Amino acid sequence: MEVQLKIIGISLIILALIHSIFPTYFNWKHDLKPLLLVNRQMMIVHTFFIALTVLLMGVLCLMNSNDLLExxxxxxxxxxxxxxxxxxxxxxxxxxxxxxxxxxxxxxxxxxxxxxxxxxxxxxxxxxxxx
Structure with missing residues (x-):
């Protein structure tokens, strides 16, 4: 299980980094333009914090797999x-x-x-x- 946790950790870190391409891939500059500024910024901020959470989960799984299990x-x-x-x-x-x-x-x-x-x-x- 410890090896699986380390693999999951690496995968979650990659998933978190993939979030950085979302604005370009999903064309947010154009598609979010009609939204109110607060809604546009909430989309960007929430995406950042989801990515950060997933990144930290990945780091925890990678660096502390034994502690998570034991x-x-x-x-x-x-x-x-x-x-x-x-x-x-x-x-x-x-x-x-x-x-x-x-x-x-x-x-x-x-x-x-x-x-x-x-x-x-x-x-x-x-x-x-x-x-």
Missing amino acids: TSLGKKICFGFGIFWTFRLVFQFFVYSPKLWKGKRFETIIHIIFSMIWFYLSVFFILCAIN
Whole structure:
């Protein structure tokens, strides 16, 4: 499990860094322009803090995998991570509209891949917490 946590840590760090391309990839300069300034800035700030949270999760998994698995506090942190990723999985199906991916090959593949990742992270962290 410790090796898996380190791999997850590296993966979460990469996922956090990928957030840096969101503004360009999703054309936020153009698409967010009609929004009020506060809404535009909230989108950018919240994306930054999600990326920071995911980065810190990754660093914690990479640098403190043994502590996460062996200590009471580590198990509680894993449980919290499990809740975080379970909510992310639920949002994948019940908040994001299927219109975003249905009938679109690339988007459907991405939807399936990330659904499997969110499921894996949810189950893995909960198992770490109760193990």
